[in-house]
Amino acid sequence: MSITNEEMDHLSDLAMLKLSAEDKDLFTKQLNTILEYFDELQEVDTSDIEATSHVLPIRNVFREDKVEESIPLCECLQNAPQIKNGFFVVPKIIDTE
Amino acid sequence: MKYEVVIGLETHAELDTESKLFCGCSTKFGSEPNTQTCPVCLGLPGVLPVMNKKAFGLSLKTAVALHCEINQFTNFDRKSYYYPDLPKNYQTSQNYFNIGNNGYVDMVVDGEERRINIHNVHLEEEAGKLVHPEASDANYSLVDFNRAGVPLLEIVTQPDMRSIEEVENYMQTLRNILLYIGVSDCKMQEGSLRFEASISLREHGSTVLGNRVEIKNLNSMKAVLKVLAYEMTRQSSLLDDGKEILLETRLWDDVDAVSRRMRTKEDAHDYRYFPEPDLVPFWINQEWIDETETAIPELPVCRRQRFVDELSVSDYDAGILTEDKSLADYFEECVAISQESSKELSNWIINDVLRELNEQKLNVQDFVISPKMLTELVEIKPTIGSSIAKEVFAEMVNTGKSAPVIVKEKDLTQMDDTSELNEIVVKVIEDNPKAVEDYGLGKKNALAFLIGQTMKITKGKANPKILTELFKQRLSSISK
Ligand SMILES: [Zn+2]
Numbered sequence: 001m002s003i004t005n006e007e008m009d010h011l012s013d014l015a016m017l018k019l020s021a022e023d024k025d026l027f028t029k030q031l032n033t034i035l036e037y038f039d040e041l042q043e044v045d046t047s048d049i050e051a052t053s054h055v056l057p058i059r060n061v062f063r064e065d066k067v068e069e070s071i072p073l074c075e076c077l078q079n080a081p082q083i084k085n086g087f088f089v090v091p092k093i094i095d096t097e
Numbered sequence: 098m099k100y101e102v103v104i105g106l107e108t109h110a111e112l113d114t115e116s117k118l119f120c121g122c123s124t125k126f127g128s129e130p131n132t133q134t135c136p137v138c139l140g141l142p143g144v145l146p147v148m149n150k151k152a153f154g155l156s157l158k159t160a161v162a163l164h165c166e167i168n169q170f171t172n173f174d175r176k177s178y179y180y181p182d183l184p185k186n187y188q189t190s191q192n193y194f195n196i197g198n199n200g201y202v203d204m205v206v207d208g209e210e211r212r213i214n215i216h217n218v219h220l221e222e223e224a225g226k227l228v229h230p231e232a233s234d235a236n237y238s239l240v241d242f243n244r245a246g247v248p249l250l251e252i253v254t255q256p257d258m259r260s261i262e263e264v265e266n267y268m269q270t271l272r273n274i275l276l277y278i279g280v281s282d283c284k285m286q287e288g289s290l291r292f293e294a295s296i297s298l299r300e301h302g303s304t305v306l307g308n309r310v311e312i313k314n315l316n317s318m319k320a321v322l323k324v325l326a327y328e329m330t331r332q333s334s335l336l337d338d339g340k341e342i343l344l345e346t347r348l349w350d351d352v353d354a355v356s357r358r359m360r361t362k363e364d365a366h367d368y369r370y371f372p373e374p375d376l377v378p379f380w381i382n383q384e385w386i387d388e389t390e391t392a393i394p395e396l397p398v399c400r401r402q403r404f405v406d407e408l409s410v411s412d413y414d415a416g417i418l419t420e421d422k423s424l425a426d427y428f429e430e431c432v433a434i435s436q437e438s439s440k441e442l443s444n445w446i447i448n449d450v451l452r453e454l455n456e457q458k459l460n461v462q463d464f465v466i467s468p469k470m471l472t473e474l475v476e477i478k479p480t481i482g483s484s485i486a487k488e489v490f491a492e493m494v495n496t497g498k499s500a501p502v503i504v505k506e507k508d509l510t511q512m513d514d515t516s517e518l519n520e521i522v523v524k525v526i527e528d529n530p531k532a533v534e535d536y537g538l539g540k541k542n543a544l545a546f547l548i549g550q551t552m553k554i555t556k557g558k559a560n561p562k563i564l565t566e567l568f569k570q571r572l573s574s575i576s577k
Contacts, residue, residue, distance in 0.1 A: 054378055092236050
């Protein structure tokens with residue numbers, strides 16, 4: 001399994017990253033090296049092993065439905081590039097054509 | 098219409114919890130922006146979400162109530178996409194092991210039972226709220242993360258609905274179920290209940306599905322019905338012109354009453370789901386499922402049928418009574434304590450109690466007339482007559498006094514002693530020779546006039562049946 005240049009375009013689009021042609025070549029190569037390791041893993045016979053989605057053998061970790069104090073507004077907004085009336089300001093969202 | 102319409106619906110219901118799904122921030126509606134946030138729901142690095150047990154339980158309850166197969170092993174997945182209202186750039190949702198699959202909702206359409214299949218029920222977190230400034234030249238939007246992380250239940254149907262009426266019926270039935278089992282307040286004006294629809298058309302008799310259009314942003318049942326009607330017209334005229342329906346997502350604009358194509362890239366639906374490593378998996382044992390089943394009250398559709406079968410209420414009336422759980426409870430309490438016919442009790446509730454509740458904008462639990470008081474009124478009615486009973490009802494609403502007390506205080510008991518009434522009838526006939534003459538000439542309203550005179554004298558208390566009999570007897574003997 002390996003990644004093509006087109007797939008790299010698709011991935012960078014999904015990650016919202018603008019990559020230069022050199023970057024794309026570099027990352028494609030690097031990702032393919034990583035995927036080669038996975039090819040090695042594929043060789044292991046796992047037919048008798050149950051699928052797992054988590055490394056910890058714990059289940060059902062819950063918290064009670066209790067309200068705890070939130071953080072102050074100034075802390076909430078402290079990383080925001082821009083704020084207005086207690087809101088985060090983001091570029092205008094246009095959904096429709 | 099020339100085409101058959103095929104509709105599926107996704108319903109998003111905010112669950113009725115005090116705190117958010119993965120953190121202790123309050124879910125209270127209407128607070129100042131961004132005052133109910135913390136590092137977990139803001140998606141800051143290094144935090145650990147922990148599942149709200151109540152939200153999980155309510156999801157299970159819904160899945161059981163909708164007759165789903167419960168996935169005893171269930172876990173959560175990350176759904177990745179970029180949008181400014183999604184702080185983590187992924188939504189923690191369920192994709193591979195939904196809490197429930199393959200359920201159904203039974204409903205009654207035109208007196209016929211109809212089953213809508215549920216594809217799945219799953220739990221996820223809400224996104225924040227985007228606010229768009231009113232000025233059209235503003236080049237920014239605002240984000241409030243108070244809603245981010247509120248537990249949200251998604252209920253997805255199969256494309257089983259074949260008309261707008263069915264969709265309306267399904268939405269109401271589902272809403273009633275959610276209210277009955279107490280998992281969501283379903284307040285549409287607060288966004289607690291929202292919908293997404295998918296709609297396609299095909300030739301009648303065809304078994305292949307046409308290209309479907311998905312519509313997002315439906316914040317009320319009315320909006321759903323309007324957009325579906327709009328899309329049926331739009332799509333059928335495209336098909337009539339031999340054009341193709343595009344597989345696309347559209348947004349409903351409630352102000353202009355049109356749907357518009359969404360700006361989406363072809364790969365926008367590449368969500369790259371993978372198991373959420375920050376949450377451990379969940380195992381729902383049989384005992385938990387059994388306990389949940391016992392905790393579910395009788396659902397509206399079953400209750401409605403029982404009212405028809407066992408309490409001789411008409412299907413229409415049973416529909417009204419069971420629309421609101423507390424109203425149905427009220428009715429059943431009345432039936433339990435009264436010997437009067439359940440039909441009579443149901444009439445009082447539907448005509449009089451409901452009218453009062455609507456006027457006063459009250460819930461039946463807060464109504465001044467308790468089930469016991471209503472049954473007392475219905476039991477005393479034969480001694481005071483229908484029209485006075487209505488007056489007593491109004492007096493009960495105003496004063497909170499019981500019917501027997503009001504009847505006694507105002508001396509309203511109906512006169513049905515024949516000899517007592519006979520004396521008055523004789524006098525009225527003597528005093529109104531003109532009316533008696535008219536009656537002899539066959540003028541029908543002469544009798545009504547004479548009865549009216551008697552009612553005046555008795556302050557409306559005379560038993561109208563006995564009175565009519567007495568007049569007829571006496572007048573016919575006079576005209577002979
Ligand atoms: Zn929080």
